[in-house]
Amino acid sequence: MYGSFRLLLQVLSAQLLCVWVLGSELTFELPDNAKQCFYEDIIIGTKCTLEFQVVTGGHYDVDCRLEDPEGTTLYKEMKKQYDSFTFTAAKNGTFKFCFSNEFSTFTHKTVYFDFQVGDDPPLFPNENRVTALTQMESACVSIHEALKSVIDYQTHFRLREAQGRSRAEDLNTRVAFWSIGEAMILLVVSISQVVLLRSFFSDRKTTTTRVGS
């Protein structure tokens, strides 16, 4: 009876472990004057991290707000380009975080965020750790953590590079557009200057004004 109960508990704990998902990272477009909210159900005591970065658009800033299930604001920043916020869930329930572009009138922003909840699920969900990790295994674990941090840095580098590249491409089109525009304006203005000047003198043949001085 005790054995079958233990089995039941193991199965149920495995199910519960499935709840601890790795974390979500998404990149989405936030139109002007828009607000986008995301929700997540978190268990009390879980350590969570919210990281966000604005990839393209305007001055590369966005408002971010994180609220707990009772509506208390845990984190609120206006016009931030990049930030990282770690907290431990003090309550059970739905946490909400919102990105707002309401201060912007015509620029769309592309926002990247990474919301990590809890730890990674273990590699072997059904293992019962009777002995401690061997040296090889703990070396593998530390390499895994280091590589995760490398991948995280790579992601942030990629986003910065995307930002720089989008600015460069924008500059390129603007230079072409404004150069052609200025050349046209130059031609139009100079030709109209001559035409206007001619029109000043064309019907005043009789009046010899002091043109020479």
Added chain:
Amino acid sequence: MMLPAAGVVFALAWIYPSHALYFHIGETEKKCFIEEIPDETMVIGKYRTQLWDKETNSFLPATPGLGMHVEIKDPETKIILSRQYGSDGRFTFTSHTPGEHQICLHSNSTKMALFAGGKLRVHLDIQVGEHTNNYPEIAAKDKLTELQLRVRQLLDQVEQIQKEQNYQRYREERFRMTSESTNQRVLWWSIAQTLILLVIGIWQMKHLKSFFEAKKLV
């Protein structure tokens, strides 16, 4: 004494659904997400939708007949996947060109945008690259020991880093080309504008001089 504990564990496992993040969209609204990935990278997306029920003022657990249309575009805005799934779906694709892929979701609601006041709750989970690997499954299939599985995980991570670095090199090349093009444009257009200015100035003076001479004012 043991049974209530098991009951709590069981309840907790089902209260919190296994799909993590969720957001709300209008019934006819289209929501797009961007995934910038190197080539030959697998992406798995899982979603679950719930429809807002006005009567009970809550989200229904499952709505049969409600489907989501998933559309995925590659960096050249060519559609690589455009399919309808049920209210619970799983889509997967592998990128063949590096760059920004767009994943768009919208419901298959046939109501007009003006009349549809419904709200949809979409649970979404997108996993990219080595996160798509299901390690317990790989261990069972290839019969790997724990150490072998850990090393396999490390190999997958390193492969992802390599792909990303390679992609980074390709992007830096594009960036450099854009900067050089800007440089060229600035150079040539400045020269052209200066020349236009000089030519126009000379033409103006010549034209006006001949005009005043014709009018016998000079």
